[in-house]
Amino acid sequence: MSKPEFWNNKKRYYDLKSFWRNQFGCSVYKLQIDAGFTCPNRDGAISTGGCIYCDGRGSRLRQAGPLPPISEQIRRGKEYYRKNKNAGKFIAYFQTFTNTYGTYQKLKTLYDKALSEEDIIGISVGTRPDCVPDDIIGLFKTYAKQYHTWLEFGLQSIHDKTLRLLNRGHSADAFLDAVSRASGDDLQICTHIIVGLPGETREDILETARVISTLPIHGIKIHLLLALQGTVVGDLYEKGQIRIMEKEEYVYTVCDILEILPPEMVIQRLTADGYRDIFLAPSWAVKKLDVLNAIDRELEKRDTCQGIYYKGKKPDKR
Numbered sequence: 353m354s355k356p357e358f359w360n361n362k363k364r365y366y367d368l369k370s371f372w373r374n375q376f377g378c379s380v381y382k383l384q385i386d387a388g389f390t391c392p393n394r395d396g397a398i399s400t401g402g403c404i405y406c407d408g409r410g411s412r413l414r415q416a417g418p419l420p421p422i423s424e425q426i427r428r429g430k431e432y433y434r435k436n437k438n439a440g441k442f443i444a445y446f447q448t449f450t451n452t453y454g455t456y457q458k459l460k461t462l463y464d465k466a467l468s469e470e471d472i473i474g475i476s477v478g479t480r481p482d483c484v485p486d487d488i489i490g491l492f493k494t495y496a497k498q499y500h501t502w503l504e505f506g507l508q509s510i511h512d513k514t515l516r517l518l519n520r521g522h523s524a525d526a527f528l529d530a531v532s533r534a535s536g537d538d539l540q541i542c543t544h545i546i547v548g549l550p551g552e553t554r555e556d557i558l559e560t561a562r563v564i565s566t567l568p569i570h571g572i573k574i575h576l577l578l579a580l581q582g583t584v585v586g587d588l589y590e591k592g593q594i595r596i597m598e599k600e601e602y603v604y605t606v607c608d609i610l611e612i613l614p615p616e617m618v619i620q621r622l623t624a625d626g627y628r629d630i631f632l633a634p635s636w637a638v639k640k641l642d643v644l645n646a647i648d649r650e651l652e653k654r655d656t657c658q659g660i661y662y663k664g665k666k667p668d669k670r
């Protein structure tokens with residue numbers, strides 16, 4: 353198997369760390385920011401229940417007390433990554449809840465503030481696909497002319513039946529529409545999917561990957577469904593009413609997905625982590641490095657890499 357030279361890495365997929373090193377010639381890290389946003393799927397605008405896997409607590413910082421200003425969150429993050437990771441430059445990552453849920457002026461003030469900080473070379477903003485009106489997308493496209501700018505859409509599954517089951521409060525069409533409006537210019541689009549969702553078959557999951565592979569999407573985060581205390585999924589798990597994936601199946605499925613995705617798509621995440629205090633299952637997910645190593649081993653065993661079945665060629669039935 354030969355892999356694309358432009359990855360310039362030792363992996364069998366195009367990881368975010370390598371992508372940034374190739375782009376900027378130094379180590380780049382995301383600084384997590386909680387700007388105090390809420391979510392329309394929790395505050396009643398769409399629903400009050402939230403997605404069935406979401407713990408609704410927000411960042412650890414929010415749980416600890418009043419949120420420090422953005423500049424202070426950035427300062428602390430930079431200090432940590434400089435000390436522990438030899439970081440060079442940074443991306444301000446608006447991560448908690450729906451980070452485009454506000455007026456144009458409010459959002460612009462927050463993003464401008466983050467971008468004005470020293471050594472911040474861009475922003476990445478996580479949101480819902482039904483929460484990006486045209487003026488906000490226009491704002492991101494303006495930033496993208498000057499900064500490295502990512503818009504991250506939570507999708508989870510391309511199947512409406514699953515989105516309904518998850519209580520996502522939006523359809524697959526809302527996602528396709530958001531991607532279409534955000535595409536073009538230099539704006540980078542990332543999407544999040546979850547593997548192991550209730551009611552989904554392997555073919556359902558691969559269909560989500562196939563659709564994503566046809567869209568103008570630059571990056572992906574692949575998560576595993578976790579059962580967390582205080583969530584609907586957690587309750588179902590404790591009652592024995594939901595199946596949580598085994599490690600082998602997860603690793604296998606992630607490799608199948610990677611084979612389908614375009615070689616240019618940046619793999620931003622391959623596992624889920626955190627939430628130690630409310631974590632229920634699966635226990636194997638706690639060892640994140642083990643999971644990543646198992647994915648590497650499986651790709652090696654298959655002698656494949658990301659993109660090998662991109663555009664048409666279907667993976668063999670296994």
Ligand code: SF4
Nearest residue numbers: 391393402403406449
């Ligand atoms: S959209 Fe995000 S923040 Fe809102 S309920 Fe769903 S997972 Fe939680």
